[in-house]
Amino acid sequence: MTIRAVVRGVGHYLPERVVENSDFEASLDTTDEWIRARSGIERRHFAAEGETTSDMATKAAQAALDMAGIGANDLDTIILATSTADLTFPSAATMVQHKLGMTGGFAFDVQAVCAGFIFALANANALIASGQARRVMVIGSETFSRIMDWSDRSTCVLFGDGAGALVLEAQTGAGTTDDRGILATDLHSDGRHRDILYVDGGISTQSTGYLRMEGKEVFRHAIEKLAATADSALEKAGLGHDDVDWIVPHQANIRIIQGTAKKMGVPMERVVVTVQDHGNTSAASIPLALSVGCARGQIKPGDLIVTEAIGGGLAWGAVVLRW
Template sequence: MLTPAITSQASITAIGSFVPERRLTNDDLSAMVDTNNEWIVRRTGIRERRIASPGEFASHLAIGAVRDLLDRYPLDSGSIDGIIVATTTPDSPFPSVASRVQEAFGMNGCLAFDMNSACAGFVSALQTANGLVLTGAYRRILVIGVETLSRITDYTDRSTCILFGDGAGAVLVEHAAQGAFLASDADTIGAGGPLVYASGLSDEWNGQPLAGEGKIVQNGREVYKWAVTQVPLAVRRMLEAAGADMEELDWFVPHSANMRMVEAMCERMDLPLSRALTSMEWFGNTSAASIPLALDLAVREGKLQAGNLVALYGFGSGLSQSGLLLRWTIQSKTGR
């Protein structure tokens, strides 16, 4: 469902990220399955990914991203009154990763919950945070995208094991005199659920058996066709709702699933690939973490500047998609 242009009173004012130390390169994978660096780069644009250590879980990565944010921006952590974590790979079904973040920083009187919308999760969490701030009940909400997809990756399946990595990114959404959230978009096609999934307590979908035994299973060809068709249409809808056009868009930040998908989307939008921000080259497909990682890379490199018009778009399992058009409001690489 598309919303009309929004006169929001919230903006993103801080950002941080964290990835595990261990690197899994394409050459490492070539020793595990029948593949090679050239083939992986040509098909996906991925060169390496980060992998959580045996004792490192989603909460550790999320806490690392929040600590990075707090180190870089002058902010009293006690003033944060909400935490939303987007993840498909929490430490445990409950308690939430968000509650572990709350404990780590002693954020008292704080709403804290996890949400699962797979690769669309971070943008869906931003939409949720914006709505909560608009109610006036909350003023500062941490939105975190974090995944430890290595935990559910089948490293004998060369079609999926070359893709996924672990990481976390966090932003602060807070009340502002002038809002930065301009338009949003969302859609779900539940019938497409079997195209990308990991089975759990149930191993069937509407009576059809699911494979994989809890590992990621993906029909890459069909997901590709769906995404490269739907995302460009949705970005154009958001721009139209906000009274803007493609020429005014400074940055397109899609879920970093696969560079070939991003190239196809940009081509369909007549948008130069140089105006797309991604994170898959060195971090792989990190699902809910891929967009905040791409944003923080661009902030650190000085690409993303205050005032830029930015389209975020997440898409994946569900089949769910979620987009936001916003005006970037962080002032510099290191602080406000």
Template sequence: MNYARIIGTGGYLPENVLTNAELEQRIETTADWIVERTGVEERHIAAPGETTCDLAEQASRRALAAAGLEPGDIDLIIIGTTTPDHVFPSVATQLQHRLGCHGGPAFDVQAVCTGFVYAMDIASRFIRTGASRRALVVGADTFTRIINWQDRGTCILFGDGAGAVVLEAADAPGIIDSRLHADGRYKELLWVPAGVSSGYDQTQQNAAFVEMRGSEVFKVAVTTLKEISEQILAANHLTVADVDWLIPHQANRRILAATAKRLGLPEVKMVDCVRIHGNTSAASVPLALDVAVRDGRIQRGDTLLLVGFGGGFTWGAVLLKY
């Protein structure tokens, strides 16, 4: 049992949809500008009182149902999130409690938009060493809770959501390889300057809101997503032609298109949910994966390349046979 294999996927988006037409009413922008620069037409926003754990629970129950498992079959829960319900305990422990599968390890990973890719890498290592047999791996964020709705450079991009997979130990891949990276020198290109230890007050100047230098983030994201894709493929003696589906972090339509072009990957082989999801941070990769599994594009035996990029900066890739 040397591999971790996906046996079920699930996704959940909050009911409330925010369109570009509604954003036109709130800030100095146009729907055409947003679509042309980002590709986003609408995004889902968590209802008042609806938390990251609520979204994670819905996605997890769908992934468990798809896997044909009960919560009690799960012995590890890892959630990638930057917007936990509480400072502590973690979302993962509260999800474990709600599902009723007590006792196994459960923890959150904070790698912003790369959170799910980080969580997959870690879960895969737990399974490969025999420490776990079946893992629930989730990316969930209510990222719009840390958005300044007066900042037209950020509020147009983000949405809320959750995606989940169930991983099981298997004799054959499964996850072939995974790689994680970070470089803290880029902190101030994409960050929330306020925090628990440095202090924050949502009514004052040190409010906990996302700040981003968009065009600089854009350039690093495109270069990095291309490089991480090529590195993991080369290390496994594969080429872009061997990839059936590229599932990149759904940051922005232009970032996705530029990444596909630089890789020489036809855009039809890339899962793109930016138009209807926006950037859902850690949820974006598992949500896109779930959409393409459920609509039948992704078939058993396909080679998938999941790539993430986010604040920190953090980045990473997971190469797998579905």
């Protein structure tokens, strides 16, 4: 028998403010058609003034708890993936812990930019498999609108804010690929590529900074690395492309999503796509897409899912799980 980290509940939250592509036309040399053609994005959500990463994370987490039918004090751990925490410290995860009314266990943040939720899932899986936790809330939440250079049309039109969350619970499986839960994880990073996607400020440099990206270079790395990590995770699980019911990718750019699916030989009909409505929400994009995919009726119990992401660092990885 094998202990598996099984999805018990999922939820998401999007800020009320919706920003259409056409809203940028008054201040930037861009058009709705230009943005759609290059990214597939049609709109995104921006957090309200005073609305923080932990606020959004708490709402997504509560939705996941409600679906799971459990309370915050039934959790052992909260792991929050974010690059835009409310404060330098304490962690946004501990803020969510307090806002949910969770009085035990422990909470911490993971920072791997757009790959953060994959890294957080891998950490949650390890905690459950080792017996250190029975139930883990895994959240991705970002307010990337706070680190945009609004004069840079190549980046500011791509990103949005939001949060998504999963409740993972230890359950006993037979140790086969038919088990529900996380079947394999695959993580990578390579700091040599830092300069193609980064924020040009931080605490030790005493500046806030803005997101900077070499789009062509990121694109060049993304498809190859995403397909390779997905293949590696499937191989570790003892599965192949034909076993996959859904790819749920990081929602950065429709061309990257299409290119990765093509390289893996998986038709777009088996890919959950939300980038048109959310933009790139960094660490929040995968749990958002999982939650929306469930709400649409696409993802069903027993489905085999491959989820993958790449972000600044560069950091990238994939998780294979049976819903």
